[in-house]
Amino acid sequence: MAVHEAAGASTPGQANLRDHSVILGLGYVGLPLAQQAVRSGVKVVGLDLSERVVNGLNAGRSHVDDLSSADIDEMREKGFSATTDPSVIVDADTVVICVPTPLSDDGGPDLSAVQSAAETVGDHLRSGTLVVLESTTYPGTTDEFMRPILESRSGLVAGRDFSLAFSPERIDPGRQDFGVKNTPKVVGGFSPECTRQATKFYSRFIDTVVEARGTREAEMAKLLENTYRHVNIAMVNEMAQFCHELDIDLWNVIELAKTKPFGFQAFYPGPGVGGHCIPIDPNYLSHRVKQRLGYPFRFVELAQEINASMPNYVAQRAQNLLNADKLAINGATVLLLGVTYKANIGDQRQSPAVPLAKRLQHLGAQVVFHDPHVEQWNVTGVTKADPDPIAAAAAADLVILVQNHREYDVDALEAASTRFLDTRGVPGSSSRL
Ligand SMILES: NC(=O)c1ccc[n+]([C@@H]2O[C@H](COP(=O)([O-])OP(=O)(O)OC[C@H]3O[C@@H](n4cnc5c(N)ncnc54)[C@H](O)[C@@H]3O)[C@@H](O)[C@H]2O)c1
Known part of the structure; x- marks a missing residue:
């Protein structure tokens, strides 16, 4: 198991910095992630379906407990903005998906938000981009559910033309001692190179990144924690x-x-x-x-x-x-x-x-x-x-x-x-x- 401790912010001029990211889904998970990335110098555009969420953030209003309106102001001063326009994905090095994964009426997984997010990303994906799913879901989702949508909508191939990974969000809302920066981040890629790209991205703003064997192990790790x-x-x-x-x-x-x-x-x-x-x-x-x-x-x-x-x-x-x-x-x-x-x-x-x-x-x-x-x-x-x-x-x-x-x-x-x-x-x- 590879564990990467952050060596500090990357220096300008370093190749492939993964500088431009889109965080898709600006709720309890996406917004604190955006805050930490922006603080470390990553340029973040927040993409959400909800006009209310986007307009509120662009007016400096927070809608989640862990961030104050002053935090949103600080993010905006550092270049953060929110939009409902998915064409921002075209300019992104990295797209992180943080959409809800509720239960359906029959008690099974409702992946409709993941599906629509994957379709949106696939429609605007370009070669070289890293796509990470953070939404909690069953093992196999990234590879068996999301990858075919991304590949068919974009005409690109995961592991060859773009990188694909899963990284579970472990946020505990309201907690003071552990936040995005100091909670170790698990990443599992579709291929070893995809894992490497995801590690590179998260190491820019998270202290410790832990590499999983693959996407399924990373998905399952989150479910083990919650089931426990x-x-x-x-x-x-x-x-x-x-x-x-x-x-x-x-x-x-x-x-x-x-x-x-x-x-x-x-x-x-x-x-x-x-x-x-x-x-x-x-x-x-x-x-x-x-x-x-x-x-x-x-x-x-x-x-x-x-x-x-x-x-x-x-x-x-x-x-x-x-x-x-x-x-x-x-x-x-x-x-x-x-x-x-x-x-x-x-x-x-x-x-x-x-x-x-x-x-x-x-x-x-x-x-x-x-x-x-x-x-x-x-x-x-x-x-x-x-x-x-x-x-x-x-x-x-x-x-x-x-x-x-x-x-x-x-x-x-x-x-x-x-x-x-x-x-x-x-x-x-x-x-x-
Ligand atoms: N809240 C937590 O404490 C927590 C902790 C760990 C993991 N998670 C997981 O993280 C994921 C996100 O949870 P959350 O609490 O942040 O949800 P949330 O409801 O707070 O936020 C999700 C946001 O995604 C937006 N959205 C939905 N579909 C979209 C789409 N297709 N395109 C763009 N935006 C879209 C919604 O408008 C909303 O603003 C879930 O899978 C959840 O299980 C949540």
Whole structure:
């Protein structure tokens, strides 16, 4: 396995600098990547289908949590611009594709954005360009799905006329200690030369680049990382349920296990998994295994089942808390604190707060929400609580801490609440899941 540590910015005059890049898809992944590339002197044009995204960026407005509007201004001062015009691809040395890969209605991979991006790139591709896919997807996508589209639309041949690679994005939105620059970047090319070209590009602005054997290994590495998290979170979620019955404090158990300096990594229970990765990516893998080999990937299916059951479990615990005081959940006011999929960001995608709210409503509760990161939450029948979380907590029959945003003083919130359920295991909280 080859690992390349960046030797610093390339000097002018060096051949084939890969200086002009187009980043296609300017969301949570594409925009931070563009920022890091621009900071290192790479000229970046951002290409997106959305007029709203492009106009916002060109007016200096950020639409993702990890970048402020000041960051966009800094990028623009360094030459970044955004466009909806795909002809910019003609002038690019490198095109990086960062488009969404959601699930389709039947739970399988929805590669429609990758397909349309590949068609767009293929229509404008010229000889010598490097094309990299960063979207999370099943192993084989770059070679079996994207390469034929690029080749047929351009008339060029991968590995001969243009370079093709996959490089998984490992970004963790909201994280301060690891970002694009200091998180090692895995790259896997269609051929060894394609890998070399991709390494050369990313080494310009990322500290460590790790070469995979090929595109499939790079695609699979990302799915291993996410499946590992999915399975371990499911394990502690299942433990949380029986530990509660056995009167064992699982949070304390995890702190004890964590004192072992090797062979253990802590995962924590919660109200369910959310975001763009954990609830989606492992399904790409299990779908692929079943489609190609005819048998299930049992770990993923079990993890999916357990993690998806957590919102209902939290609702049941809420019902039990009211029941202990001889109250019904039917007609009770339940306040959800934090409705994003993780703390300290505004991303609502796949948030477990949605099925939780729906379950509580199904049981007859009047659900209200408070979230300093969310202006509008589109769950029918749920209303916005008092902007002061303490006043909102005092007004509810039951408060559920779903995400522990840094703005929350959990001790004060718990003290103000008549009944409190902490799904995040905040130290000192006496009402943990
Ligand atoms: N968000 C994360 O934390 C994260 C982390 C690691 C990997 N990923 C993966 O990265 C990929 C992108 O995710 P994201 O969170 O950045 O998505 P996003 O929805 O935030 O952004 C995607 C952008 O792509 C644009 N787009 C869609 N189709 C396009 C096309 N054909 N041409 C041009 N633009 C197009 C959309 O308008 C949007 O602005 C996904 O595969 C995701 O699984 C996401």
